[in-house]
Amino acid sequence: MNIVACIKQTFDTEAKIVIDNGQVSTQGVNLIINPYDEYAVEESIRLKEKNGGEVVVVSVGGDKTQEALRYCLAMGADRAVLIQDPALEQVDNLGCAVVMAKLISQMEYDLVFCGKEAVDDGAAQVPSMLAEKLDLPQANVLTALEVADGQATATREIDGGSEVLEMQLPAVFSAQKGLNDVRYPSLPGIMKAKRKELKVVSLADLELSAEDVAVKTELVATELPPVRKAGRVLSGEIDEMVAELVSLLKDEVKVI
Amino acid sequence: MSIIVFAEQRGGALRKIAFETISEGRRLATAAGDSLKVLLAGDNVSGLAVELKKFGPDEIAVVNSDKLADYSTESYAGVLADYVKQENPSLVLLGHSAIGKDLAPRVAARLDAGLVSDCIKINYDGADFSFIHPIYAGNAVATYKVNSVVKMATLRPNIFALEEADGAAAVIDFAPEIAASRMSVKEVIQQAGDRPELTEADIICSGGRGLGNPEGFDLIEQLADALGAAVGSSRAAVDAGWRDHQTQVGQTGKVVSPNLYIACGISGAIQHLAGMGSSKCIVGIDKDPEANILTVADFGIEGDLYKVVPALIEKLKEVNG
Numbered sequence: 378m379n380i381v382a383c384i385k386q387t388f389d390t391e392a393k394i395v396i397d398n399g400q401v402s403t404q405g406v407n408l409i410i411n412p413y414d415e416y417a418v419e420e421s422i423r424l425k426e427k428n429g430g431e432v433v434v435v436s437v438g439g440d441k442t443q444e445a446l447r448y449c450l451a452m453g454a455d456r457a458v459l460i461q462d463p464a465l466e467q468v469d470n471l472g473c474a475v476v477m478a479k480l481i482s483q484m485e486y487d488l489v490f491c492g493k494e495a496v497d498d499g500a501a502q503v504p505s506m507l508a509e510k511l512d513l514p515q516a517n518v519l520t521a522l523e524v525a526d527g528q529a530t531a532t533r534e535i536d537g538g539s540e541v542l543e544m545q546l547p548a549v550f551s552a553q554k555g556l557n558d559v560r561y562p563s564l565p566g567i568m569k570a571k572r573k574e575l576k577v578v579s580l581a582d583l584e585l586s587a588e589d590v591a592v593k594t595e596l597v598a599t600e601l602p603p604v605r606k607a608g609r610v611l612s613g614e615i616d617e618m619v620a621e622l623v624s625l626l627k628d629e630v631k632v633i
Numbered sequence: 634m635s636i637i638v639f640a641e642q643r644g645g646a647l648r649k650i651a652f653e654t655i656s657e658g659r660r661l662a663t664a665a666g667d668s669l670k671v672l673l674a675g676d677n678v679s680g681l682a683v684e685l686k687k688f689g690p691d692e693i694a695v696v697n698s699d700k701l702a703d704y705s706t707e708s709y710a711g712v713l714a715d716y717v718k719q720e721n722p723s724l725v726l727l728g729h730s731a732i733g734k735d736l737a738p739r740v741a742a743r744l745d746a747g748l749v750s751d752c753i754k755i756n757y758d759g760a761d762f763s764f765i766h767p768i769y770a771g772n773a774v775a776t777y778k779v780n781s782v783v784k785m786a787t788l789r790p791n792i793f794a795l796e797e798a799d800g801a802a803a804v805i806d807f808a809p810e811i812a813a814s815r816m817s818v819k820e821v822i823q824q825a826g827d828r829p830e831l832t833e834a835d836i837i838c839s840g841g842r843g844l845g846n847p848e849g850f851d852l853i854e855q856l857a858d859a860l861g862a863a864v865g866s867s868r869a870a871v872d873a874g875w876r877d878h879q880t881q882v883g884q885t886g887k888v889v890s891p892n893l894y895i896a897c898g899i900s901g902a903i904q905h906l907a908g909m910g911s912s913k914c915i916v917g918i919d920k921d922p923e924a925n926i927l928t929v930a931d932f933g934i935e936g937d938l939y940k941v942v943p944a945l946i947e948k949l950k951e952v953n954g
Contacts, residue, residue, distance in 0.1 A: 390884055390904060394772040401773055412885060474742060496884065498768050498775075500750040502738040505706070509742035514815040515706055517735050520878075530819070534879065535731040536648075537830040538823040544816040554885050555878045593747030594764075598776040602767065605910070610933040618934050619944045622916065623952055625932060630914045632893040633836070633860060633949070 378430035378524070380421040381481050381489045382454065383507070384414040386438050386445040387497045394601070401599055410445045413492025416552035419559045421490045422453040424524060430487070431455040435480060437465055437473050443575060450570035451562030457573070462580040464587035470498075472590035474506030479583045482511060486547060488529070493518045493551040501551075508549035516542050517551040634723040636662045639713055639736070640673045640685055640693075641728050643704065644821075647681050649833045650728030650790045655688040657755065657793040658726050662691075664757040667723060670694060672716050672807070674709060676702035682804045689798025694807035703821070704732055705814040710739040715809040717744060717783060724762060729787035730832070737787045747779035749786045751888075753911070770884040770907030790832045791890040792911065824879070831880065834863035836893045837909075839882055841867035843898020843919055843938060847875035852942050853897060859949040865889065865909075867899045883908035897938045901926030918942065 388394075389407040396402065410418075421432045434449040434457040436442050446457035460476050468476075481489060489511070494501035501517075508515035520539065521532035524546070531542045534553050562570070580586065611618040626633045638658040640651040655671060662669040668691040673682060675697065682693045694716060700708050713736065717725055725740075727733035729751045741748035749764035753774075756763045764777045764786050779785070831837065838860065840853040850864070857864045866876040868883050882889055884904040894912035899905060901917065901924060909915070910929075917930030918938050927933035934941050 388769065390770070392769075394769045396773065401769065469747070470738070471742060471745070471747065496770060498766075499770065500748075500766075501734045502741070502748060502750060505735060505738035506742035508706075509710075509739045515735075515739070516816065518731070535821075536643075536832060538821065539879075540818055540822065541820040542816050543819050548816075553878075554881075593745070593779060593781045594749055595778045595780060596775055597763065597778050599768070600774050600776075602771060602774050602910075605929065606931075608915070608929065608931040608933060610927050610935055615936055615940055615944050618936070619941065619948045622932055622934065622945065623948045626893065626914070626916070627952065630893075630931070632914050 378424055378428040379484070379486045380424055380430065380432045381484065381486050382418045382421040382432055382434050382449065383477060383489065383491045383503070384418060384434055384436045384445060384449060385411045385495045386436065386442045387411045387495055390496055396599055396601055399599055408441055408445070410448060411492050411495045413494060413496070413552055413554070415492070415559045416554065416556045417490040417492050418449050418452060418454060419557045420522060420552055423557065428524070433458060433484065435477055436460070437468060437476060446575055447570055448562065450573045450575070451567045452560060453566060455573065457575045459575065459577045460583070461577050464580055464590060467592055468590055469592045469594045470500055470502035471506055471593055474503050474510050475590055476580070476583060476585060478507055478510035479585055480578065488546050489513070489549045491549070491551045493553050504549055504551035511549065513547055513549050514544045515549045516544065518553045519550050520553050520555045522550065522556070634665070635668045635670050635720055636665070636724045636726065637717060637720060637722045638669065638671045638690070639725070639727045639733070640671050641730060641732050642673070642675050642678055642681060643732065645675065645678060647684055648728065648730065650730050650733070650788070651685070652688055652795050653790065653793040654726050654728050654788055655685060655690055656796040657788060659689045659796065659798050661724065661755060661757055661762070665723070668692065670720060670722070672696070672713060674701050674712050679804070686800035686802045687797050688795070689800060690802045693802050693804045695804060696807045696809065698811050700811045700813070703818040705816055705818065706735055706739055707814045707816065708811055709736055710743065711812040712809055714740050714743045716807060722783060725783060725785045727787045729789050733787045737785055741785050744783055745781065746783040746785045747781040749777045749779060751789050752786045753789050753792050755786060770904070771910050772907070789888065789890065828857065829863045831863045831865055831882070831887050831889055834889070834891050836860045836862035837865045837882070837889055837891045838862045838895045838897065839865035839867065839899060840870055840897050841899030842869035842873070843900070844870070849898070850875065852939070856895065856942055856946055859946050867905050896926050896930070897942060899926055900924045901929050
C-alpha cells in the first residue's frame with residue numbers, strides 16, 4: 378500500500394505572535410510539524426507497517442522545511458519530496474493544492490493523508506481541495522480508519538457526533554486528534570533518515586507556471602487581536618460573590 | 634449581481650448557522666446592491682423554506698433528491714457548484730461547520746475560486762469585500778481580499794447576529810443532475826441527550842484539571858442543566874481521559890463563541906483561550922489566585938469550585954424559580 382502524507386511546517390503552538398511591518402514575524406520562532414499532520418504521518422506509517430508498501434511525505438515550503446520532512450523520515454516514512462519555488466513564497470491554500478495534486482498525480486498511490494487543518498491559518502482547505510484536484514473521494518476529520526481489500530471505513534467527527542463512511546481507495550483523508558498516538562523517532566530511525574531520499578522539486582519540474590499558483594486570496598493586513606477589556610475579580614463570602622455574579626449576568630450583561 | 638448562501642440542514646432540520654449565514658448575506662447584499670439567493674438542498678426539504686424566508690432572501694432555490702438524504706461531499710459539491718455556475722454570483726457564503734468546512738474548499742477548488750475560511754467579519758467598502766479571519770489560534774487577525782470572479786467565505790458559528798427581514802422570497806425548484814457519490818454513509822452517531830451542540834450553544838460550562846477527578850464533571854453537568862448550557866472541557870481534562878475529545882475547547886479542540894462561558898478549574902492557558910476568547914462574557918472560577926483565567930475573565934471568582942459551583946446552582950434555581 379503506497380501512501381502520500383502531506384505536511385506543513387508551522388509555528389510552535391506556544392510561540393508568541395509578534396507583528397512586524399504588517400506581517401507575523403518569524404524571528405526566533407521555533408518551527409514544528411503541524412500537529413494534525415503528525416497524526417496523518419503516524420497513521421500512514423502504521424498502515425504501511427501492516428500492509429507493506431511505502432510512505433512518501435510531501436510538503437510545500439522553504440529550506441527549513443527539510444527539517445520537518447527529515448523528522449517524518451526518522452519516524453519511519455520512506456522518502457520525501459519538497460516542492461520549493463520562489464513563486465510559492467506567498468502561495469495560498471488553493472495554490473498548495475494545485476502543486477501537490479500535480480506532484481501526487483505522477484505517483485502511484487492508494488491513499489493521501491493530510492492533517493484536518495494547519496494550526497497557523499486554521500483554514501482546513503487543502504485536503505478537500507486536493508481531493509477535488511485529484512478527482513478522488515474524501516473523508517475529513519478522521520478519528521478512526523480501517524482499510525481492507527481496497528476499501529476504507531472511516532469515522533469522521535461531525536457537529537455533535539460522528540459518522541462512519543465507506544469508500545473505495547484511492548481517497549484523500551484528513552486526521553483529527555484522537556486518531557492515534559504519535560511516536561517519537563528512535564535513534565536508529567534518526568540515523569536511517571539521514572540516508573533516505575529527500576528530493577526538492579520546482580514548479581518547472583512539475584511543468585507548472587507561476588500563473589498556475591497565483592494567489593486568489595490575498596493577505597492585505599495582519600494585526601494583533603483587540604485586547605479584552607480587563608475584568609474584575611469578585612470579593613466577599615461565597616454566597617455574596619455568587620449573588621453578585623448572578624445579578625451581573627442577569628441584569629448587567631443580560632446573558633442568562 | 635447576487636450573493637449565494639448555502640443553507641445548512643442535517644437530517645431535515647435547519648442548523649442555526651444557516652440563519653446566521655443568511656442574516657449576514659442579507660446585510661452584505663443590501664450594502665452591495667446585490668440580490669440574495671439561498672440554496673436549500675436535501676431530501677424532501679421544501680417545507681424548510683418558510684423558516685428561511687424570515688431572514689429576507691430574495692429567492693430560495695430548493696433541490697430535493699434521495700441522493701441528498703445524507704450529507705456526502707461529492708453530491709452536495711456538485712449541486713452547489715452547478716448552482717454557482719448558473720447564477721454567477723459575486724460571493725458565496727457557507728457556515729464554518731463540519732459540513733461547511735468539508736464542502737466549501739471542494740467547491741472552491743472546482744470553480745478555482747478564492748476561499749477565506751472561518752470569517753468573523755466581512756466588510757464591503759463600496760467596491761469590494763474584505764474578509765477578516767483569526768489566524769494563529771486567534772493570536773492575530775488577518776484581512777484578506779479575494780481576486781477571483783466568484784469569492785467564497787465560511788462564517789464562524791455564533792458570531793454573526795440573527796436579523797429577521799422582509800420575507801417575501803420566491804421559492805423555486807432547482808433540479809441539477811446529481812453526481813453519484815463514491816462514498817456511502819454507513820452510520821451517523823449523534824451524542825445522546827438534549828444539550829445544545831458546543832459550537833451553537835449560547836452558554837457553555839467547562840471543566841478542567843482543577844476538578845481533580847472525572848466525577849467532578851457531574852457538578853459541571855448540574856450547572857449546565859441549571860442554565861440549559863452545553864458542557865465543554867479543557868485539554869488537560871481530555872488528556873487525563875476524563876472527557877471525550879469532542880468536548881475539548883481550545884487550539885486543538887473546538888472554537889466556540891457563546892454569550893456566556895463559565896470556566897471551572899481551568900487555569901486559562903493560551904491554548905484554551907484560543908478556543909473561547911471570542912465568547913461575549915467569560916466567568917472564571919478557580920481557587921488559584923494566580924490562575925490566568927481570573928485575569929482574562931469578565932468576572933472571576935477565586936475560591937474552591939466545589940463550594941462555589943453548588944452555591945451558584947442554588948442561586949440560579951432560586952432566581953429562575
